[in-house]
Amino acid sequence: MDLAAQLAEVDRLRALEFPARRVTSAAVESGPGYHVADLAVSEDFHDADVVRREAVAEDFEAACQALIELLAQRWGEPQPLDLYPYLIRLEEGGQVPPPLDLICGYVSEVYGWTVGDRWMALGIGQGDRELPFQLVLAVGEAGALPSSGGEGRLA
Structure with missing residues (x-):
């Protein structure tokens, strides 16, 4: 996975204006107050064996962690949010x-x-065990989250 490209996409979406109405492109969905992007998407697992699926899951975990570490250097430790x-x-x-x-x-x-x-x-998403893994970036207005705090805090 291309960490530099993922970091550039984080910066691009962080600076991008939110549209007045919902707009969807190949890898980004935007709307009033938000953007959601897939920074990476794996293959699907309809015919994959368990070993292959686990290897891809580990790759996505490592990629997510690497990006978190880079962003933590900028903004401090991330706050986890259980969805x-x-x-x-x-x-x-x-x-x-x-x-x-x-x-x-x-x-x-x-x-x-x-x-x-x-x-x-x-975060890492997967709609079903047979569907691809997705490294997901969500960008939103800080005030939209309950109890959103100051710099460096998610909620």
């Missing part, structure tokens, strides 16, 4: 702010930072 409560809230008909509403169904936990008026979060 399961947001998924439950959605399933019960409650409101969840974007982009958490978009990713909580396939990303279980993110690590992120609030920097200025935006927060950035990284």
